[in-house]
Amino acid sequence: MDRKPWIEQIEEIVGPDHILTSDMDRILYGYDASLAKGKADAVVLPGDTDEVSRVMALAHRERIPVIARGSGTNLSGGTVPARGGVVIHLSRMNRILEIDLPNRTATVEPGVITLDLQNRLLRDGFVYAPDPASQKVSTLGGNLGENSGGPHCLKYGVTTNHVLGAEVVLSDGTVMWTGGKTHDSAGYDLTGLLVGSEGTLGVVTCMILRILRAPEAVKTMLAVYDSIEDAGNTVSAVIAEGIVPATLEMMDRVVMQAVEASVQAGYPLDAAAVLIIELDGMVDGMERQAQKIQAICRRHHVREIRTARDDAERAKLWAGRKGAFGAITRLKPSYMVGDGTVPRTRLPGVLKRVLETGEKYGLLIGNVFHAGDGNLHPLILFDERVEGELERVKAASSEILKICAEAGGTISGEHGIGLEKLEEMHFVFSEGDLAVMRQVKKAFDPKGLLNPGKVVP
Amino acid sequence: MTSPSSIRSSLESVLGPEAVRDDPETVAAHAVDGVPPRAVAFPGSTNAVAEAVRLCQRKRLAVIPWGSGSKMAAGFPPERFDLALSTARLQRIVDMDTANLTVTAEAGVRFKTVQAALSGEENRCYLPLEDPVTPSQEEICPERENRGCFIPMSPPHSRTATLGGIVAANSSGPTRLLHGLPRDLVLGVRYVTPAGEVVGMGGKTVKNVSGYDVTKLMIGSQGSLGVVCEITLRLLPLPERTGTELFAFDRREAACRFVDRVFESPLLPSAVELLNHRACALLGPEELDRPAGGTWGVALALEGVEEAVTRMRETFGKMGEARRARVRLQLEGEAHARFWERYGHLEETMEEAWPNLITIHPVYPISEYSGMAARVDALDAVCVLRAGSGTGRIHLLPPGADPEGPEKLLPVVERILEACVRTGGGLTVERAAPAWKARLPLWGPEPDALALMRRIKDQMDPDRLFSPGRFVGGI
Amino acid sequence: MNIVQLRKLSYDEVCRCNRCGFCLPSCPVYAVEQRESASPRGRNAITRAVIEGRVGWSRDIERSIFSCLGCGACTAACFPSVGTRDVVMGDRACLAGEGLQPETADRLARSIGKSHNISEEDNEERGDWREILRDVPDDAFEKDAAEVVYFVGCVASFFPMAQKIPVSMSRIMERAGVDFTILAGEERCCGYPLIGAGVPEHVEAHRAHNLRKVQEVGAKAVVFTCPSCYHSWKASYDAEVELLSAPEFLERLIQEKRLPLKELRATVTYHDPCDLGRQSGVFEPPRNVLQAIPGLRLKELPNNRQMSVCCGGGGNVEMVNPELSGRVAQMKIEEIRSTGADMVVSSCQQCLRTMLTRARREKVPLVAKDLTELVMEALEGETS
Numbered sequence A: 001m002d003r004k005p006w007i008e009q010i011e012e013i014v015g016p017d018h019i020l021t022s023d024m025d026r027i028l029y030g031y032d033a034s035l036a037k038g039k040a041d042a043v044v045l046p047g048d049t050d051e052v053s054r055v056m057a058l059a060h061r062e063r064i065p066v067i068a069r070g071s072g073t074n075l076s077g078g079t080v081p082a083r084g085g086v087v088i089h090l091s092r093m094n095r096i097l098e099i100d101l102p103n104r105t106a107t108v109e110p111g112v113i114t115l116d117l118q119n120r121l122l123r124d125g126f127v128y129a130p131d132p133a134s135q136k137v138s139t140l141g142g143n144l145g146e147n148s149g150g151p152h153c154l155k156y157g158v159t160t161n162h163v164l165g166a167e168v169v170l171s172d173g174t175v176m177w178t179g180g181k182t183h184d185s186a187g188y189d190l191t192g193l194l195v196g197s198e199g200t201l202g203v204v205t206c207m208i209l210r211i212l213r214a215p216e217a218v219k220t221m222l223a224v225y226d227s228i229e230d231a232g233n234t235v236s237a238v239i240a241e242g243i244v245p246a247t248l249e250m251m252d253r254v255v256m257q258a259v260e261a262s263v264q265a266g267y268p269l270d271a272a273a274v275l276i277i278e279l280d281g282m283v284d285g286m287e288r289q290a291q292k293i294q295a296i297c298r299r300h301h302v303r304e305i306r307t308a309r310d311d312a313e314r315a316k317l318w319a320g321r322k323g324a325f326g327a328i329t330r331l332k333p334s335y336m337v338g339d340g341t342v343p344r345t346r347l348p349g350v351l352k353r354v355l356e357t358g359e360k361y362g363l364l365i366g367n368v369f370h371a372g373d374g375n376l377h378p379l380i381l382f383d384e385r386v387e388g389e390l391e392r393v394k395a396a397s398s399e400i401l402k403i404c405a406e407a408g409g410t411i412s413g414e415h416g417i418g419l420e421k422l423e424e425m426h427f428v429f430s431e432g433d434l435a436v437m438r439q440v441k442k443a444f445d446p447k448g449l450l451n452p453g454k455v456v457p
Numbered sequence B: 001m002t003s004p005s006s007i008r009s010s011l012e013s014v015l016g017p018e019a020v021r022d023d024p025e026t027v028a029a030h031a032v033d034g035v036p037p038r039a040v041a042f043p044g045s046t047n048a049v050a051e052a053v054r055l056c057q058r059k060r061l062a063v064i065p066w067g068s069g070s071k072m073a074a075g076f077p078p079e080r081f082d083l084a085l086s087t088a089r090l091q092r093i094v095d096m097d098t099a100n101l102t103v104t105a106e107a108g109v110r111f112k113t114v115q116a117a118l119s120g121e122e123n124r125c126y127l128p129l130e131d132p133v134t135p136s137q138e139e140i141c142p143e144r145e146n147r148g149c150f151i152p153m154s155p156p157h158s159r160t161a162t163l164g165g166i167v168a169a170n171s172s173g174p175t176r177l178l179h180g181l182p183r184d185l186v187l188g189v190r191y192v193t194p195a196g197e198v199v200g201m202g203g204k205t206v207k208n209v210s211g212y213d214v215t216k217l218m219i220g221s222q223g224s225l226g227v228v229c230e231i232t233l234r235l236l237p238l239p240e241r242t243g244t245e246l247f248a249f250d251r252r253e254a255a256c257r258f259v260d261r262v263f264e265s266p267l268l269p270s271a272v273e274l275l276n277h278r279a280c281a282l283l284g285p286e287e288l289d290r291p292a293g294g295t296w297g298v299a300l301a302l303e304g305v306e307e308a309v310t311r312m313r314e315t316f317g318k319m320g321e322a323r324r325a326r327v328r329l330q331l332e333g334e335a336h337a338r339f340w341e342r343y344g345h346l347e348e349t350m351e352e353a354w355p356n357l358i359t360i361h362p363v364y365p366i367s368e369y370s371g372m373a374a375r376v377d378a379l380d381a382v383c384v385l386r387a388g389s390g391t392g393r394i395h396l397l398p399p400g401a402d403p404e405g406p407e408k409l410l411p412v413v414e415r416i417l418e419a420c421v422r423t424g425g426g427l428t429v430e431r432a433a434p435a436w437k438a439r440l441p442l443w444g445p446e447p448d449a450l451a452l453m454r455r456i457k458d459q460m461d462p463d464r465l466f467s468p469g470r471f472v473g474g475i
Numbered sequence C: 001m002n003i004v005q006l007r008k009l010s011y012d013e014v015c016r017c018n019r020c021g022f023c024l025p026s027c028p029v030y031a032v033e034q035r036e037s038a039s040p041r042g043r044n045a046i047t048r049a050v051i052e053g054r055v056g057w058s059r060d061i062e063r064s065i066f067s068c069l070g071c072g073a074c075t076a077a078c079f080p081s082v083g084t085r086d087v088v089m090g091d092r093a094c095l096a097g098e099g100l101q102p103e104t105a106d107r108l109a110r111s112i113g114k115s116h117n118i119s120e121e122d123n124e125e126r127g128d129w130r131e132i133l134r135d136v137p138d139d140a141f142e143k144d145a146a147e148v149v150y151f152v153g154c155v156a157s158f159f160p161m162a163q164k165i166p167v168s169m170s171r172i173m174e175r176a177g178v179d180f181t182i183l184a185g186e187e188r189c190c191g192y193p194l195i196g197a198g199v200p201e202h203v204e205a206h207r208a209h210n211l212r213k214v215q216e217v218g219a220k221a222v223v224f225t226c227p228s229c230y231h232s233w234k235a236s237y238d239a240e241v242e243l244l245s246a247p248e249f250l251e252r253l254i255q256e257k258r259l260p261l262k263e264l265r266a267t268v269t270y271h272d273p274c275d276l277g278r279q280s281g282v283f284e285p286p287r288n289v290l291q292a293i294p295g296l297r298l299k300e301l302p303n304n305r306q307m308s309v310c311c312g313g314g315g316n317v318e319m320v321n322p323e324l325s326g327r328v329a330q331m332k333i334e335e336i337r338s339t340g341a342d343m344v345v346s347s348c349q350q351c352l353r354t355m356l357t358r359a360r361r362e363k364v365p366l367v368a369k370d371l372t373e374l375v376m377e378a379l380e381g382e383t384s
């Protein structure tokens, strides 16, 4: 590659060790956990906000696309440099700057690993609520970029409900704060816009997060079903009973088999589906709630209910759930995961149609999902290397999103649009809706340099 | 310049005659900061709103959306004001999907109305679930006690406030401690853009990351980016048990220490409010502020399962005793509901005696509440502080007969602002007589991102037709 | 190796990597370098790209592939269990085939070929560690026939810092009355470093030689203080005798009450060597040995057993990129210090050497001992 002059200028900003331009590195920053691929022109590993700002100002002058990247675990092509450009890998900006217990906030750099913050907070009896299954590797900046959810978001809300403020670098290098340590701030809720914007509006270099006291008590149950409908109906019935548990997660047989082969979580392999139901909060009345839930499960023909006796057993149940996506390639080398979300009462019906779609296209589909939120994750299994398979998978996946949209739901609950669901945006948004989104983009990034080709078609 | 009658007639041609008024009374009733509009439109549907807005766009008419008017006192006086766009006829509850814990209603629906409807609504679901209208009607949850649901918000002015107004003003109340702000509870909005386009953002699902979260932008945008017409909100099942614990302490320090203890405990009250003596006196029950003056009250709202509420009552009772609470009152049922309704209408109870009162919404990091309490202790004000949420309301009372009265309050506001800013917060003035507004920091300190906010406004409302000049930085 | 062979060996394996990234936080090299090329996911991706012809071998790739510690933590964290370590070793063979291996790796391979050990010394000097034991003859522990062969390994034979290990081990076995022998000058490198250097095809000669020697002695078991030799024998030697790591052997001797242990008052933490723990599944024996010493308290590292973090000494990285190896060691030292233990015990000369070298360089006080050393100290009647 001919060395572009701006590369030297970036070198001056971040130092020669922190810019990568080899063919290998450009390929290595061309993927994420989705199936999309691209190639970066260069990769920068900045050490602080000032470096980010200067690199972005330079990119702005040179009209070079900029792609922010955390751990690259998003599932929608969010960090794939669709049009080349500079990837800003924020791994070095990984300091927890402050934990302010009296004000219940944590101030962090974007490269902090979600679980690292969690473990740090637990020492003081606090938690950061959003818990994506990928928390052990995902970064808080990436969580912000995707507005990530997790099992406990049923009760506690997703990332956006826990970000109070952000320092953001705009495409021209301007640095500004939105929000802050307080819960209200005057003016437009720009923090709310930034969360879930997939790096297309600005690069966040510092964030203030809301933290909560860890719940006094937790109770985790595994309910085993012989039919997937029964499991789905249980979900609705629990909520209708007036109980909003901390989690209501579901897994089907295909997924359980892959997971059990990876970690021995103790899932029954002959069952059609399991639910992981967790209650948390004040200890009072929890037992009674649990019994109510168990009664509902029984009414829906549960085969067996196990209750985790201690933290180790609970961890085991969750380990399996958290590894579900990864484990699935034990069955086939590639998978495409859907993220459609529907009103939860529509789950059993939608699920049936998802499986029918799989049959129609001759594709094996495993299901794991945040059932309480109506957030499906059908995992379509295949082998990328087989000619034509990817196209078939994309068609099936798109059809499933259509089903979700028609059921009054949406095409992405937590994984984002990225490159992979651009076309499907039309299932849920009119041209007028999209025009408004383009206005937002223009206000933040008039030249369209930030993560171009993503989110809005 | 378009004359009033031509505004009316052109609007009538798109909305019909019943939907447009420009009689003096109606116009006066829709004045903003003393500026009357030239006409008031009452479109009956979202599409009609869009028609009206498109007309304004063509004629370059300045529009201010209008709900019940309960929060119109906030913001700068409008630069221009041609049409008040009332949501009074957007009155449909579109979808009460209690099984999914969502409700969708038009912007003009009063909060109180939806809340009442929801509390009676059975959130029962039937099989097959994907098709609720099938006649088989096999209930999947036949044995549940029917308790209904609710919107977990506690906005002020709840008797009159409309959903649209609550969302546009990002209005919140005591229970935000447990349930969060409108931004945590609004799942989607349909609104009419300044260009007159009907757009929908968000949806019915709690999780949704499809595209930009424009819903967040509309929440709290104070009518500066369009007319919110339809709102989808997240619901919760009505709690098994609710109640209130009221305490009064002779000394502010004792009240604060009590509140600290509450937050140190693993218990989860839904509201923790600190009341100065004037607030105590206004809210009653009488024994709360007796002997009058100096008292600080603490009001705790409780909700949850039976056992949890019982434990909270017991524990808080003991904590109060330990801090020598002079009064402890326990409210339940009707009394509980009445107390919090009065609480949300404090401002109304003062209006008559102090028409020129200034209402401030202070913002500070949550641990600073005791400092705020110390600061307001010396003021002649009715004050409630939302201890765990870093906000509250301070109603500054101008000395009644003194015509210079309000003027004396201006430096007080400045001092409160300084105090808030020192902690990293700010304030907004929710209410002040128009005459004083120019001299008040209505939206607090200039936000760091003001330039970006302006760019958003420029993109979405380039002709500055929506509530021009009223919002932060004169947006 | 060439690309065609690599494709056969690794293509299916790397294609099962779905880029979920769960390996990233468990890779010590990624923790230090914070860039994709230093991660297992990255190494899988490189391999795949090379196989698919999207990128050619290069110096950059060489750096990435030769910075892998081969510790296997990635595979332990990987839900589909992608064997990145083996993938990397295949890549190294290919790189060597292209003449793209690092200078040091090449030197190592040539030196092992010539002298049969990793140190460039004359292999006859393998038994010189016995000089430390002043009261024994030059050919001590050498027998024509014995029940047990003690396979000392290159590092413990040649590097003064590690020679305490064979000294302790031989003493312990003597005390326990074990009928054992060492092979001295007839012991040859087990071949493991050759795989790391990208020349697995050179292993066979060493393997055959070592096996023959063990056979000649008529031993029923081979005992190893080096986990890498142990793992190498277990994984590829096809030996017909019992293979025992030192901790397993010590555990057995203690169970048979052949080692009288006195009280040692100390709190220790235990570092699982990668080749012993994750690769060979020996987790409990060393802990049982520690627990058998009266008065000793074991405080586990935050990351232990399957999750143990490499010391920085694996995969020939210590030779190829000492700076990187040292930084990984630094992380390990910090983890050890976080336990507040008086010392760290391990069962690997390489781990001890890597950690102690770094500690010395950074002037951090660190006491690190091999399990054999500690047992030796605890033996009644021994003065250490």
Ligand SMILES: Cc1cc2nc3c(=O)[nH]c(=O)nc-3n(C[C@H](O)[C@H](O)[C@H](O)COP(=O)(O)OP(=O)(O)OC[C@H]3O[C@@H](n4cnc5c(N)ncnc54)[C@H](O)[C@@H]3O)c2cc1C
Binding pocket: A032, A033, A067, A068, A069, A070, A071, A072, A073, A074, A075, A078, A079, A090, A110, A131, A132, A133, A134, A137, A138, A139, A140, A141, A142, A143, A144, A145, A146, A147, A148, A149, A150, A151, A197, A198, A199, A200, A202, A203, A204, A205, A322, A323, A325, A326, A414, A415, A451, C019, C020, C021
């Ligand atoms: C096995 C597995 C399980 C998963 N489980 C879940 C789950 O339960 N819930 C869930 O929501 N997701 C899940 N995900 C998806 C993914 O982990 C999340 O989207 C995660 O938040 C991404 O974090 P990251 O650090 O990898 O971000 P990246 O993938 O690096 O980036 C994600 C997006 O954020 C942008 N971005 C990154 N940093 C910044 C920044 N500083 N400023 C602005 N934009 C930025 C990027 O440009 C990109 O668009 C899972 C993924 C895998 C592989």
